[in-house]
Amino acid sequence: VFFAETSGSVASSPDRISSGQRGVRIMVALSRIRRLTDGWLGDGSLAPTKSAIDRLAEATDAVNPQARISPAADGSILIEWEQGDREFLVSIERDSSIVFIEEDATGHLIREDERPFSSEELRRALSEGTAA
Amino acid sequence: VTADGQKLTDPDLLLFRQIHPAHYPDGRISSGAFVPGPNHNSLLSVRHESIGARRAYEEFVAAGIKSLGTWAVSVVEVESNPESDGISAYLDELIDGRPEAHVSIDFTPSPSRGATKRIARHLARRAESRGCQYRPGEPE
Numbered sequence: 001v002f003f004a005e006t007s008g009s010v011a012s013s014p015d016r017i018s019s020g021q022r023g024v025r026i027m028v029a030l031s032r033i034r035r036l037t038d039g040w041l042g043d044g045s046l047a048p049t050k051s052a053i054d055r056l057a058e059a060t061d062a063v064n065p066q067a068r069i070s071p072a073a074d075g076s077i078l079i080e081w082e083q084g085d086r087e088f089l090v091s092i093e094r095d096s097s098i099v100f101i102e103e104d105a106t107g108h109l110i111r112e113d114e115r116p117f118s119s120e121e122l123r124r125a126l127s128e129g130t131a132a
Numbered sequence: 133v134t135a136d137g138q139k140l141t142d143p144d145l146l147l148f149r150q151i152h153p154a155h156y157p158d159g160r161i162s163s164g165a166f167v168p169g170p171n172h173n174s175l176l177s178v179r180h181e182s183i184g185a186r187r188a189y190e191e192f193v194a195a196g197i198k199s200l201g202t203w204a205v206s207v208v209e210v211e212s213n214p215e216s217d218g219i220s221a222y223l224d225e226l227i228d229g230r231p232e233a234h235v236s237i238d239f240t241p242s243p244s245r246g247a248t249k250r251i252a253r254h255l256a257r258r259a260e261s262r263g264c265q266y267r268p269g270e271p272e
Binding site for chain 2: 029032033036040041042044045046068069070071072073074075076078080087089091093094097099100101103107108109112113114
């Protein structure tokens with residue numbers, strides 16, 4: 001099925017994958033997002049823009065190895081992962097702004113902010129979570 | 133703009149949501165599954181439990197959209213989100229051509245895009261904890 005690979009060497013042990021495997025895993029996810037067109041989730045749903053996909057592709061090395069990448073109907077790309085007792089979400093919005101959310105395992109908010117896009121800010125958002 | 137229709141108040145009532153394959157990376161439900169589209173006035177489409185999880189799935193895919201199956205959140209889970217007291221579900225079937233048992237979760241009170249993502253994440257967690265309500269090929 002489309003995005004739902006749950007077995008196999010690429011997805012089965014995300015905490016032990018090499019940087020090369022991580023890159024492959026992320027690029028596979030991005031190539032599938034790239035195939036989406038407006039209306040993919042019904043009337044009014046938007047596909048992520050090519051520039052947003054390209055910008056995330058350029059920051060692959062900053063993405064947590066356990067991160068799950070998916071689109072949303074508002075045209076954003078979500079990167080979600082857990083580390084320790086923290087859960088992280090980075091969203092590249094349709095206008096390329098970056099939303100960062102950090103919660104504890106119970107859903108209590110630790111930090112939430114929205115930043116204008118830059119390559120540095122995207123890498124910082126992805127790395128801040130990984131470094132926490 | 134807010135939702136039309138009748139506000140649902142039964143806390144245990146289930147609301148069915150279809151999960152697109154893109155929203156199931158590594159076997160986890162993405163927060164993206166519960167983010168409303170921008171052209172729907174911040175309304176997220178779900179179906180009232182009275183329609184049945186199997187029929188909800190079948191009608192969704194009959195419209196040409198992919199789904200792995202039907203998952204669910206409850207009315208109280210919608211209202212107990214971490215960001216806004218005003219997020220509620222409205223039965224708006226047959227209004228403006230919406231189908232039988234159509235329910236809209238109104239995200240209009242969400243104060244920001246980040247808040248909308250947090251609410252969506254909250255709902256995705258609840259749906260994942262409850263488990264799939266119907267998968268094609270399985271009896272309801």
